[in-house]
Amino acid sequence: MSGIRAAVIGARGRMGQEAVAALEEAEGIDLVAALGSSDSLSALTEANVEVAVELTVPAVTEQNVAFLVEHGIHAVVGTTGWNQDRLDRLEKTLATSPATGVLIAPNFSIGAVLAMHFAELAAKYFDSAEVLEIHHPNKLDAPSGTAVHTARRIAAARAAAGMGPVPDATESDEGGSRGAVIDGIHVHAIRQRGRVAHEEIQFGSEGEALTIRTDSFHRGAFMPGIVHAVRHIAEHPGLTHGLEHLLDL
Numbered sequence: 668m669s670g671i672r673a674a675v676i677g678a679r680g681r682m683g684q685e686a687v688a689a690l691e692e693a694e695g696i697d698l699v700a701a702l703g704s705s706d707s708l709s710a711l712t713e714a715n716v717e718v719a720v721e722l723t724v725p726a727v728t729e730q731n732v733a734f735l736v737e738h739g740i741h742a743v744v745g746t747t748g749w750n751q752d753r754l755d756r757l758e759k760t761l762a763t764s765p766a767t768g769v770l771i772a773p774n775f776s777i778g779a780v781l782a783m784h785f786a787e788l789a790a791k792y793f794d795s796a797e798v799l800e801i802h803h804p805n806k807l808d809a810p811s812g813t814a815v816h817t818a819r820r821i822a823a824a825r826a827a828a829g830m831g832p833v834p835d836a837t838e839s840d841e842g843g844s845r846g847a848v849i850d851g852i853h854v855h856a857i858r859q860r861g862r863v864a865h866e867e868i869q870f871g872s873e874g875e876a877l878t879i880r881t882d883s884f885h886r887g888a889f890m891p892g893i894v895h896a897v898r899h900i901a902e903h904p905g906l907t908h909g910l911e912h913l914l915d916l
């Protein structure tokens with residue numbers, strides 16, 4: 668019996684190379700296309716690809732995913748840069764191809780997915796919450812997609828619990844020392860040689876603190892999540908934002 672016909676877009680990048688190796692080894696998956704930046708997306712339809720893993724750059728990911736949806740190819744997307752405007756446009760494109768599934772996954776690491784889940788659970792119990800992310804210095808975007816997703820989930824959990832803003836008496840913030848603010852949650856980004864992807868979520872209340880930390884030391888950390896998503900995305904038509912929705916959490 669043949670497996671899921673899969674492809675990688677961005678196959679020569681840091682993540683793409685790992686994904687190609689992981690999908691070649693995965694049982695029940697046949698890697699039938701591996702595209703670099705000079706390859707045409709038409710190679711995907713020519714190879715009858717069923718699921719494409721998109722690991723490129725924020726500038727091209729939206730147009731790549733639109734092509735996939737328009738051709739009924741399920742998409743597993745790890746590239747960052749998916750702000751609300753892009754997600755809204757994607758929902759409209761998906762309405763024209765309702766059987767197609769797209770996963771936008773800010774992070775494929777199981778540790779990172781669990782850290783975000785735990786942070787969401789903890790959010791309503793602590794007055795203060797801030798997110799710190801550390802990545803390799805070749806990363807194009809800041810803050811990381813994971814940090815944005817984490818901050819949004821913390822903010823939503825606080826709002827659902829009827830909590831107000833985090834306490835902060837800062838009156839002057841020269842040079843942005845208090846970081847970016849995503850839905851009211853401060854997010855700090857560090858770029859450091861020797862790192863891959865790391866996140867710390869810090870909570871505080873009177874007399875106590877809780878720190879949730881996740882470390883990806885190697886890009887192999889993202890591969891089980893990618894393989895799992897390739898196997899299951901066809902069961903999830905429409906837009907899924909976050910790998911957590913494909914796991915039994």
Ligand SMILES: NC(=O)c1ccc[n+]([C@@H]2O[C@H](COP(=O)([O-])OP(=O)(O)OC[C@H]3O[C@@H](n4cnc5c(N)ncnc54)[C@H](O)[C@@H]3O)[C@@H](O)[C@H]2O)c1
Nearest residue numbers: 677679680681682703704723727745746747772773774775
């Ligand atoms: N979701 C996750 O778990 C996760 C993990 C790591 C990285 N990322 C994200 O994935 C993306 C890729 O990360 P990376 O470290 O591999 O970056 P990278 O720069 O090493 O790789 C990107 C690759 O995409 C290629 N590319 C650019 N335009 C293309 C196009 N039109 N068609 C095909 N290929 C094209 C580039 O030539 C490059 O080889 C980034 O946005 C990063 O933030 C996500």
Ligand SMILES: O=C(O)C1=N[C@H](C(=O)O)CCC1
Nearest residue numbers: 747773774806811812813864
């Ligand atoms: O290396 C990167 O770039 C990563 N990007 C994702 C993000 O922005 O959250 C996930 C972790 C690695």
